[in-house]
Amino acid sequence: MYDLPPEFHFELLGWKSEGNNVWPDIQSKVSEYPSGLNLQHSIEYWLTLDLLSSSFPGLVGSRSVVRVQNSSEADVVFVPFFSSLSYSHHSKIIPPEKESKNKLLQEKLVTYLTSQEEWKRTFVKDSAGFDERSTLLYFQGAIYRKDGVFIRQEL
Incomplete structure (x- = not known):
C-alpha cells in the first residue's frame, strides 16, 4: 500500500496529521x-484499515490482507485514495476556481503515482486499469434512478 499524503485519504474524513x-x-x-x-462507497476505507x-x-489468524513494506514482496499494490469521498464532497466548482477540488486531487494523485519507482518498473506488464475490465460495473435492480437512464442504459 502506498503511503500517500493524508490529503488523499484520512484528511477527507477530517483527520489532521501530527508531525x-x-x-x-x-x-x-x-x-x-x-x-x-x-457508506456504500467505503471499500477503500475498510481495505486501508485492514492493511494498516x-x-x-x-x-495472525484473522487477517484478510497483509501489508508488506517492500513492494517486490507485494502481490498487489493498493492505492488508498478515498475517491468516493473526494467525489461526493469536492466535485462542485467553487468560484473563482475553474476546476473542482476533486479533479485537482485526482490529477495530483496521477502525478504522484506515475513518479513512483513501482509504477515505472512494472506498470506496462502488471497493471490492470479499470477501463480494461469488462465486468467493472454491474447494476442490480432498476436502471431508472436519479438523473435518468442514460448511463445505466449504456452499461
Missing part, C-alpha cells in the same frame, strides 16, 4: 466513515 505521520494511529482511535449513502491493522500482533 510527519501519514496514517492515523488506528490502535487508539479510528476516523469514522460518514454514514448514509456514503495487519501489522498488529495477535491478529
Whole structure:
C-alpha cells in the first residue's frame, strides 16, 4: 500500500496529521466513515484499515490482507485514495476556481503515482486499469434512478 499524503485519504474524513505521520494511529482511535449513502462507497476505507491493522500482533489468524513494506514482496499494490469521498464532497466548482477540488486531487494523485519507482518498473506488464475490465460495473435492480437512464442504459 502506498503511503500517500493524508490529503488523499484520512484528511477527507477530517483527520489532521501530527508531525510527519501519514496514517492515523488506528490502535487508539479510528476516523469514522460518514454514514448514509456514503457508506456504500467505503471499500477503500475498510481495505486501508485492514492493511494498516495487519501489522498488529495477535491478529495472525484473522487477517484478510497483509501489508508488506517492500513492494517486490507485494502481490498487489493498493492505492488508498478515498475517491468516493473526494467525489461526493469536492466535485462542485467553487468560484473563482475553474476546476473542482476533486479533479485537482485526482490529477495530483496521477502525478504522484506515475513518479513512483513501482509504477515505472512494472506498470506496462502488471497493471490492470479499470477501463480494461469488462465486468467493472454491474447494476442490480432498476436502471431508472436519479438523473435518468442514460448511463445505466449504456452499461
